[in-house]
Amino acid sequence: xxxxxxITVVLLAGAGLFLxxxxxxxxxxxxxxxxxxxxxxxxxxxxxxxxxxxxSSVPWAGSLIIPDQLGGVFALVTVGVTLAVAVASFDFQKxxxxxxxxxxLAFTALGMVLLAYSQDLLMLFVSWELMSLPTYxxxxxxxxxxxxxASVKYAIIGAMSSAVILYxxxxxxxxxxxTQISAVVAGFASHPSALAGVATLLFVAGFGFKMSIVPFHxxxxxxxxxxxxxxxxxxxxxxxxAGFIAAIRVLLAITTLYAVTxxxxxxxxNVFAVLALLTMTVGNISALTQKSMTRLLAYSSIxxxxxxxxxxxxxxxxxxxxxxxxxxxxxxxxxxxxxxMKGAAFLAAALVxxxxxxxxxxxYDGLGKRxxxxxxxxAVAFLGLAGVPPLSGFWSxxxxxxxxxxxxxxxxxxxxxxxxxxxxxxxxxxxxxxxIDEGESTARVKExxxxxxxxxxxxxxxxxxxxxPQQVINLVSNAxxxxxx
Amino acid sequence: xxxxLSLLIALPLVAAPFVYLATRGxxxxxxxxxxxxxxxxxxxxxxxxxQVYSSPPPGGQYLLQEKYSWISFSSFGLNxxxxxxxxxxxxxxxxxxxxxxxxxxxxxxxxxHEAEYYSLIFLFEGAIMGVFTSLNLILFYIFWEIVLIPMxxxxxxxxxxxxxxxxxxxxxxxxxxxxxxxLGFLYFYMGMPSPxxxxxxxxxxxxxxxxxxxxxxxxxxxxxxxxxxxLPLVPFHTWLPDAHVEAPSPISVLLAxxxxxxxxxxxxxxxxxxxxxxSAQYAWIFLALGLFSMFYxxxxxxxxxxxxxxxxxxxxxxxxxxxxxAYATLISxxxxxxxxxxxxxFTHALAVGSLFMLSGYIQHQAGTREIPLLKxxxxxxxxxxxxxxxxxxxxxxxxxxSSFLAEFMVIVAGISASAYAAISVLVPVITAGxxxxxxxxxxxxxxxxxxxxxxxxxxxxxxxxxxxxPLIVLIVTSYLILTPALPVAQFLRGLP
Numbered sequence: 019x020x021x022x023x024x025i026t027v028v029l030l031a032g033a034g035l036f037l038x039x040x041x042x043x044x045x046x047x048x049x050x051x052x053x054x055x056x057x058x059x060x061x062x063x064x065x066x067x068x069x070x071x072x073x074s075s076v077p078w079a080g081s082l083i084i085p086d087q088l089g090g091v092f093a094l095v096t097v098g099v100t101l102a103v104a105v106a107s108f109d110f111q112k113x114x115x116x117x118x119x120x121x122x123l124a125f126t127a128l129g130m131v132l133l134a135y136s137q138d139l140l141m142l143f144v145s146w147e148l149m150s151l152p153t154y155x156x157x158x159x160x161x162x163x164x165x166x167x168a169s170v171k172y173a174i175i176g177a178m179s180s181a182v183i184l185y186x187x188x189x190x191x192x193x194x195x196x197t198q199i200s201a202v203v204a205g206f207a208s209h210p211s212a213l214a215g216v217a218t219l220l221f222v223a224g225f226g227f228k229m230s231i232v233p234f235h236x237x238x239x240x241x242x243x244x245x246x247x248x249x250x251x252x253x254x255x256x257x258x259x260a261g262f263i264a265a266i267r268v269l270l271a272i273t274t275l276y277a278v279t280x281x282x283x284x285x286x287x288n289v290f291a292v293l294a295l296l297t298m299t300v301g302n303i304s305a306l307t308q309k310s311m312t313r314l315l316a317y318s319s320i321x322x323x324x325x326x327x328x329x330x331x332x333x334x335x336x337x338x339x340x341x342x343x344x345x346x347x348x349x350x351x352x353x354x355x356x357x358x359m360k361g362a363a364f365l366a367a368a369l370v371x372x373x374x375x376x377x378x379x380x381x382y383d384g385l386g387k388r389x390x391x392x393x394x395x396x397a398v399a400f401l402g403l404a405g406v407p408p409l410s411g412f413w414s415x416x417x418x419x420x421x422x423x424x425x426x427x428x429x430x431x432x433x434x435x436x437x438x439x440x441x442x443x444x445x446x447x448x449x450x451x452x453x454i455d456e457g458e459s460t461a462r463v464k465e466x467x468x469x470x471x472x473x474x475x476x477x478x479x480x481x482x483x484x485x486x487p488q489q490v491i492n493l494v495s496n497a498x499x500x501x502x503x
Numbered sequence: 504x505x506x507x508l509s510l511l512i513a514l515p516l517v518a519a520p521f522v523y524l525a526t527r528g529x530x531x532x533x534x535x536x537x538x539x540x541x542x543x544x545x546x547x548x549x550x551x552x553x554q555v556y557s558s559p560p561p562g563g564q565y566l567l568q569e570k571y572s573w574i575s576f577s578s579f580g581l582n583x584x585x586x587x588x589x590x591x592x593x594x595x596x597x598x599x600x601x602x603x604x605x606x607x608x609x610x611x612x613x614x615x616h617e618a619e620y621y622s623l624i625f626l627f628e629g630a631i632m633g634v635f636t637s638l639n640l641i642l643f644y645i646f647w648e649i650v651l652i653p654m655x656x657x658x659x660x661x662x663x664x665x666x667x668x669x670x671x672x673x674x675x676x677x678x679x680x681x682x683x684x685x686l687g688f689l690y691f692y693m694g695m696p697s698p699x700x701x702x703x704x705x706x707x708x709x710x711x712x713x714x715x716x717x718x719x720x721x722x723x724x725x726x727x728x729x730x731x732x733x734l735p736l737v738p739f740h741t742w743l744p745d746a747h748v749e750a751p752s753p754i755s756v757l758l759a760x761x762x763x764x765x766x767x768x769x770x771x772x773x774x775x776x777x778x779x780x781x782s783a784q785y786a787w788i789f790l791a792l793g794l795f796s797m798f799y800x801x802x803x804x805x806x807x808x809x810x811x812x813x814x815x816x817x818x819x820x821x822x823x824x825x826x827x828x829a830y831a832t833l834i835s836x837x838x839x840x841x842x843x844x845x846x847x848x849f850t851h852a853l854a855v856g857s858l859f860m861l862s863g864y865i866q867h868q869a870g871t872r873e874i875p876l877l878k879x880x881x882x883x884x885x886x887x888x889x890x891x892x893x894x895x896x897x898x899x900x901x902x903x904x905s906s907f908l909a910e911f912m913v914i915v916a917g918i919s920a921s922a923y924a925a926i927s928v929l930v931p932v933i934t935a936g937x938x939x940x941x942x943x944x945x946x947x948x949x950x951x952x953x954x955x956x957x958x959x960x961x962x963x964x965x966x967x968x969x970x971x972x973p974l975i976v977l978i979v980t981s982y983l984i985l986t987p988a989l990p991v992a993q994f995l996r997g998l999p
Binding site for chain 1: 573575645652666675685690693
């Protein structure tokens with residue numbers, strides 16, 4: 019039995035450690051480090067893919083990490099996005115071609131993979147930091163004032179969220195004497211206390227920063243706007259998803275056994291529902307008024323986090339029912355779709371910034387003529403994000419809304435639907451600018467081959483999953499049933 | 504298992520990119536390819552229509568069914584499920600026919616971005632066929648939404664001066680309406696004892712009283728919003744005049760002739776067909792709303808100076824008849840209401856289609872659509888004037904045009920529902936009034952000297968004959984539509 023996961027971890031760690039050495043030996047020219055990292059990530063993707071589709075139940079490193087299918091799905095998504103980011107960086111980071119950049123990317127990927135499989139709070143925290151620390155540096159990689167500001171802001175907020183998580187872990191350990199997630203949950207259930215409730219809510223806040231849940235979202239637009247756009251892609255489409263797997267592993271596990279408070283009003287389902295409503299609404303309304311593309315995408319990303327939370331509501335409202343399974347399936351499915359769609363949109367924005375040197379929305383006037391492939395990718399991604407059928411985003415939103423459509427949280431379903439319709443206001447607005455408005459010029463702008471390749475794969479995924487969702491749904495559904503038991 | 508309906512949907516969808524490439528290469532080639540393809544689709548649609556006519560399926564059953572499992576996991580199941588009956592087959596045929604006529608009419612009226620234009624027409628046609636043949640609610644919704652995308656670009660790219668505003672207003676209005684409709688479907692699905700999205704399965708559950716009427720109220724309200732925006736019903740109609748005024752004339756034909764039918768079809772197939780208990784309880788409200796729409800559309804049309812805007816309000820007036828007739832059947836039990844509504848949708852598509860296309864020609868030749876500025880068409884453009892008079896006669900329901908029969912049936916059903924509904928007789932009077940006034944001002948007025956305008960050629964006259972001749976033929980051969988429509992009406996009337 020070959021242990022795919024060990025190979026993956028060794029490969030990624032090796033890449034992280036040795037790629038920066040290329041700089042030392044002055045071999046960092048011509049994107050060599052980038053090509054190596056892309057190869058490593060592609061291998062890792064294939065290995066995790068094998069592992070996810072043909073799971074083995076060999077426990078790995080004792081009880082710190084248990085490779086299950088749910089973790090596999092998240093590892094696939096995050097490594098896939100990192101691969102796309104690495105490939106896009108061939109052109110985007112050409113001027114500052116830097117092996118350190120790719121080394122840091124490798125460490126982030128490693129952190130996300132480990133986080134996806136973590137079954138222990140300490141392992142989870144260590145992976146969390148392994149994932150986060152390199153991104154603080156990467157966000158400031160441009161050596162411009164804006165980029166550095168973004169980096170500092172992100173690092174301070176990130177450190178704060180780490181502190182909150184660590185405090186929650188310490189409370190959990192103090193109450194239950196274990197850092198094993200299953201033991202913590204069982205301990206909370208057998209000895210309910212107010213402190214357990216506090217710890218749970220601290221987890222919500224700590225993970226909420228990464229998941230970009232309102233009111234923990236303030237850093238998102240500034241960081242996404244200031245960071246190099248490829249890194250914004252990584253933050254929005256990959257590390258954010260890592261926040262969701264952490265929340266599923268810890269928070270949803272707690273809600274299956276333990277009603278956090280005795281009050282019928284202050285239940286976890288209600289907490290999630292209010293957060294989901296706030297997140298969707300604030301995200302969409304703010305997105306409508308943005309003047310720069312990266313900020314618009316940042317707010318749209320916040321709004322999408324709100325949709326993903328709907329599944330959490332359905333799950334914690336009635337764990338063990340079919341609606342709960344439906345909800346969690348919808349959440350995980352939307353995580354996958356959102357990673358692809360938001361990744362495509364951010365990379366399209368990155369290419370526009372690279373070629374036109376502009377990030378304001380005016381740069382998108384008449385883009386359909388100037389950069390037809392980029393504009394088409396952006397249009398498909400936007401329609402998918404708005405939930406227009408038959409694109410992939412439609413199905414995951416459908417399942418999410420379905421999970422709460424008939425029950426005490428019907429109002430949340432209505433809010434999600436109205437938010438979707440409302441969000442088309444800015445998505446269609448950009449599509450209108452690209453295809454209907456006249457641009458300042460109609461001359462074709464070069465679209466590099468690597469970007470075109472990524473765009474083709476991502477559009478293929480958005481449309482392909484949209485038309486034939488059964489395979490992906492099967493995978494997600496199996497992963498979710500494997501997790502809930 | 505038959506593949507005809509899938510072919511009807513897939514052929515235009517698959518053809519769209521090829522049409523794009525062909526038209527980019529050579530414009531003439533593209534137009535001829537489009538024309539040929541649309542004629543093929545029309546022949547298939549004609550075959551479907553004939554199949555349904557020659558062996559009308561009994562109520563609640565569907566011809567040419569296709570059913571495959573599309574998605575299924577845990578408690579969720581979704582089928583790719585198509586079928587047709589006496590309600591959808593006339594609409595399928597008239598949509599395919601109008602697509603051919605629109606392509607013929609577009610040759611002169613569309614002069615930029617032709618490649619995108621013709622490929623989007625096929626995207627639109629394929630989606631429309633999907634809407635009318637889907638027997639699964641989610642599949643129905645998917646096609647319903649795909650229709651929006653080509654329409655958005657039609658209005659936004661080829662429209663008039665305020666096209667961008669109109670396109671945004673159109674897409675946000677209709678998308679909001681249809682997502683609410685989807686939520687209604689999902690609520691209904693989750694509440695059912697054995698959940699299914701398949702229309703025949705749900706109707707079987709209804710007949711065995713397994714769905715409590717309490718479950719039907721919210722979905723009825725939600726679907727009402729979705730369909731009322733499309734129909735459009737006053738006060739959900741404000742996107743329509745904007746969209747029509749800005750859309751190019753061939754697209755107005757599709758908008759009025761095909762897109763609005765989606766609303767009427769939805770009301771009959773889904774609001775009445777799936778939520779019959781709740782529909783019957785609130786039938787009075789729907790009846791009143793339909794009546795109000797009829798009057799509002801007619802009076803608003805009277806006030807318009809823009810010929811095209813006037814025709815747009817005529818559509819609101821005519822589609823009010825559809826809702827009025829459909830719900831009159833629920834109250835009175837007279838099958839004439841639903842039969843008349845189906846017939847009305849068919850005749851309205853052709854009559855108003857011809858008028859919209861005509862308004863495009865008039866603007867193209869005379870340079871304006873303002874009724875007060877169009878003077879002496881009778882002498883300057885005699886052939887156009889004749890077609891305008893005939894089209895107006897068809898739209899106002901003057902015999903021998905079969906629109907007369909359709910409106911007559913609807914009004915009879917209305918009167919049998921309530922004596923007060925007899926007030927609906929006044930609507931055709933107002934309609935006749937504004938059309939005749941329009942004709943008096945344009946056709947019968949004195950021409951102003953110094954205006955050199957070209958009349959339409961005989962080939963265009965022939966194209967317009969395709970709109971109007973079926974309307975005359977159908978008053979004699981109305982059984983073509985009414986025979987298959989009868990079991991549908993009887994079935995819907997009998998649902999508990």
